[in-house]
Amino acid sequence: MKSLDTNFCSVFGIRYPVVLAGMAGGPSTPELVATISRAGGLGTLGAAYMTPEKIREAIRSIRKLTDAPFAVNLFISQMQTSTVPIERNVQYTLNQMRDDLGLPQKYDTSITITDNFDQQFAVLIEEKVPVISTAFGILSNRYRDQAKAAGVKLIAMATTVEEAILAEKAGCDAVVAQGMEAGGHRGTFDVSDQSMGANVGLFSLLPQIVDHLHIPVLAAGGIMDGRGLVAALALGASGVQMGTKFLTTIESGAHPAYKQALIKAKTEDVVLTTVFSGRPARGIKNRFMEHWEKIGVQPMHFPIQNSLTRDIRDAASAENNTDYMSLWAGQGVGILTQEQYAEEVFLEIVGEANRLL
Amino acid sequence: MKSLDTNFCSVFGIRYPVVLAGMAGGPSTPELVATISRAGGLGTLGAAYMTPEKIREAIRSIRKLTDAPFAVNLFISQMQTSTVPIERNVQYTLNQMRDDLGLPQKYDTSITITDNFDQQFAVLIEEKVPVISTAFGILSNRYRDQAKAAGVKLIAMATTVEEAILAEKAGCDAVVAQGMEAGGHRGTFDVSDQSMGANVGLFSLLPQIVDHLHIPVLAAGGIMDGRGLVAALALGASGVQMGTKFLTTIESGAHPAYKQALIKAKTEDVVLTTVFSGRPARGIKNRFMEHWEKIGVQPMHFPIQNSLTRDIRDAASAENNTDYMSLWAGQGVGILTQEQYAEEVFLEIVGEANRLL
Numbered sequence: 177m178k179s180l181d182t183n184f185c186s187v188f189g190i191r192y193p194v195v196l197a198g199m200a201g202g203p204s205t206p207e208l209v210a211t212i213s214r215a216g217g218l219g220t221l222g223a224a225y226m227t228p229e230k231i232r233e234a235i236r237s238i239r240k241l242t243d244a245p246f247a248v249n250l251f252i253s254q255m256q257t258s259t260v261p262i263e264r265n266v267q268y269t270l271n272q273m274r275d276d277l278g279l280p281q282k283y284d285t286s287i288t289i290t291d292n293f294d295q296q297f298a299v300l301i302e303e304k305v306p307v308i309s310t311a312f313g314i315l316s317n318r319y320r321d322q323a324k325a326a327g328v329k330l331i332a333m334a335t336t337v338e339e340a341i342l343a344e345k346a347g348c349d350a351v352v353a354q355g356m357e358a359g360g361h362r363g364t365f366d367v368s369d370q371s372m373g374a375n376v377g378l379f380s381l382l383p384q385i386v387d388h389l390h391i392p393v394l395a396a397g398g399i400m401d402g403r404g405l406v407a408a409l410a411l412g413a414s415g416v417q418m419g420t421k422f423l424t425t426i427e428s429g430a431h432p433a434y435k436q437a438l439i440k441a442k443t444e445d446v447v448l449t450t451v452f453s454g455r456p457a458r459g460i461k462n463r464f465m466e467h468w469e470k471i472g473v474q475p476m477h478f479p480i481q482n483s484l485t486r487d488i489r490d491a492a493s494a495e496n497n498t499d500y501m502s503l504w505a506g507q508g509v510g511i512l513t514q515e516q517y518a519e520e521v522f523l524e525i526v527g528e529a530n531r532l533l
Numbered sequence: 534m535k536s537l538d539t540n541f542c543s544v545f546g547i548r549y550p551v552v553l554a555g556m557a558g559g560p561s562t563p564e565l566v567a568t569i570s571r572a573g574g575l576g577t578l579g580a581a582y583m584t585p586e587k588i589r590e591a592i593r594s595i596r597k598l599t600d601a602p603f604a605v606n607l608f609i610s611q612m613q614t615s616t617v618p619i620e621r622n623v624q625y626t627l628n629q630m631r632d633d634l635g636l637p638q639k640y641d642t643s644i645t646i647t648d649n650f651d652q653q654f655a656v657l658i659e660e661k662v663p664v665i666s667t668a669f670g671i672l673s674n675r676y677r678d679q680a681k682a683a684g685v686k687l688i689a690m691a692t693t694v695e696e697a698i699l700a701e702k703a704g705c706d707a708v709v710a711q712g713m714e715a716g717g718h719r720g721t722f723d724v725s726d727q728s729m730g731a732n733v734g735l736f737s738l739l740p741q742i743v744d745h746l747h748i749p750v751l752a753a754g755g756i757m758d759g760r761g762l763v764a765a766l767a768l769g770a771s772g773v774q775m776g777t778k779f780l781t782t783i784e785s786g787a788h789p790a791y792k793q794a795l796i797k798a799k800t801e802d803v804v805l806t807t808v809f810s811g812r813p814a815r816g817i818k819n820r821f822m823e824h825w826e827k828i829g830v831q832p833m834h835f836p837i838q839n840s841l842t843r844d845i846r847d848a849a850s851a852e853n854n855t856d857y858m859s860l861w862a863g864q865g866v867g868i869l870t871q872e873q874y875a876e877e878v879f880l881e882i883v884g885e886a887n888r889l890l
Contacts, residue, residue, distance in 0.1 A: 336801060337800070337867065356713065356734050357734035357737045374801060376714075376801070376864050377712055377713050377734040377736070377755050378734055379714050379735045379754060379756060379764065380863070380867070381800070381864075383757070383758070383761070383868065384800060384867050387868075399736060403768045403769060404736060404740070406764075406767040407736065407767040410760055410889055411764045442694075443693075443694070444693060507736075507737035508741075510741050511741060511744075
């Protein structure tokens with residue numbers, strides 16, 4: 177059987193092939209990122225929704241805590257800066273939820289979406305982050321060349337063999353095979369048909385991607401412990417990427433009510449939805465999803481829907497109200513039982529894997 | 534790391550923890566079943582759609598080929614013998630397909646469903662088959678007690694932790710954890726809400742079921758080779774159940790055109806549908822599914838829909854027309870490349886697993 181010292185470890189200069197998933201929206205605090213990297217894994221700052229200034233600040237905070245390599249995760253830009261009309265049914269549906277939360281109704285008929293990917297990316301190059309990981313597609317050649325010139329390693333997420341091949345051809349140093357079990361956004365490149373993306377179970381997806389690629393492949397989706405890490409290695413992975421398991425760590429920036437919801441949730445409570453952001457993502461079923469589905473209105477595309485729902489999600493967070501938060505979670509959620517220190521979680525994973533190998 | 538000599542092997546008296554899935558409708562010929570059992574695994578006759586007489590005949594054929602243990606798979610009875618009205622929209626939709634195939638239209642307004650589970654089960658007890666495996670639920674106490682008294686071992690299929698616990702409590706000797714990757718019918722007990730059943734990826738489902746059970750757990754869904762077998766063992770399984778991989782063996786009774794479709798199909802071509810049988814099942818997307826979905830008519834419940842679509846599927850088979858067959862396949866289908874002898878496939882799986890362990 178293989179060992180934990182995989183080619184992913186040697187290429188990325190880390191000790192254990194365990195990567196913190198790039199969870200956007202707050203969970204991946206600098207403390208959590210640094211803890212994983214310090215323990216020998218690869219921490220990832222989920223920077224997709226952060227301003228360039230906040231990204232720079234967070235990177236500097238991570239560097240104060242550790243000299244070890246870490247990654248920063250961005251979403252490949254999905255639309256240019258522009259002002260787009262808001263569909264009436266969408267605003268109407270959101271206003272019903274605002275009513276429920278005691279929020280003021282909104283009557284805007286358009287919204288301005290600001291694409292700051294270029295500025296986000298520039299900060300990562302200026303700060304010479306060790307690794308940039310991306311979701312929703314691959315970097316264009318211009319960005320790729322900047323990263324290569326700065327000595328930055330690249331990881332892309334794929335949900336099909338075809339996407340994985342594209343990522344390898346585009347010069348990525350590793351690819352994440354994202355099984356359908358994964359929490360949060362599906363990484364599927366093209367969801368313009370408003371589908372739920374590609375949803376292949378990791379047992380099927382991983383060996384097929386491994387068979388078609390020459391670079392290291394990380395397994396993501398439903399991996400919660402050392403058993404999952406060893407299973408992924410058996411299927412040909414060079415490591416794993418884990419998100420849900422670290423959401424309930426002490427260092428995680430996930431809302432306390434969200435952490436409690438994760439600990440309580442069963443695997444069958446977790447479903448795919450596009451209603452929060454306009455892109456398919458997996459989370460714990462709650463009133464926000466149920467309301468939207470009952471009304472039957474088609475959400476707008478990402479990132480428009482994400483901007484439109486923000487006031488509702490923010491108000492829900494302020495009131496500890498999980499009914500209207502996005503409670504991203506993978507299908508492994510049923511295994512979570514308690515809040516724990518991230519280092520303890522990490523050492524348990526690696527320890528169990530070493531015993532099984 | 535564990536070895537291939539698991540507690541499933543000792544309890545069931547076999548050498549390698551590899552079980553042929555109970556594929557109903559023809560693929561599991563006595564030759565295929567006997568080949569797997571003779572090679573040291575557990576062959577399974579998929580007898581769900583067979584008459585009691587044909588089941589007896591097949592069991593005797595298997596026994597002429599091998600003394601090794603084998604299993605017979607049945608579907609837990611879903612409705613009593615009765616005559617039920619056919620929904621007009623359903624008959625209309627089927628008649629459009631009949632037109633396309635040059636079949637006579639049907640104008641029946643009712644159909645008689647014959648439940649022969651009792652007679653099927655009686656044959657298995659009379660013939661003292663070594664193992665009975667079931668899908669869609671668990672045996673009632675009466676059947677369970679008959680099986681125990683006859684020294685027959687029992688395996689049930691589960692798609693959730695809750696179902697697995699029910700199966701253990703009902704006296705099963707092993708449980709199959711069926712991941713969402715699996716081909717053919719979802720084993721979910723209750724689909725009366727006309728849902729697609731529970732669809733949890735094997736990476737998430739398997740360790741959770743293992744953590745809750747004391748009897749051996751078999752992993753099913755997307756397992757195509759020795760890598761998958763070792764990965765399943767790492768996640769706590771005592772063995773695997775494989776169907777899709779054996780569909781394209783020489784001994785498989787799958788239609789030659791179906792075998793070719795399996796070899797050509799990509800993983801993303803495989804989807805869930807209820808249109809063939811009334812129960813959710815995974816197969817290669819074809820014209821039958823597309824036509825039904827375009828019309829938007831809700832199929833009838835299992836097994837009514839299954840009986841209603843039979844003339845169409847039979848005619849398509851007679852004409853080598855994969856447009857209107859049910860082309861069951863799991864998400865591992867992308868790995869299939871050729872027809873092979875079943876023994877060769879089996880030995881490759883076990884050999885690869887032994888090298889990885």
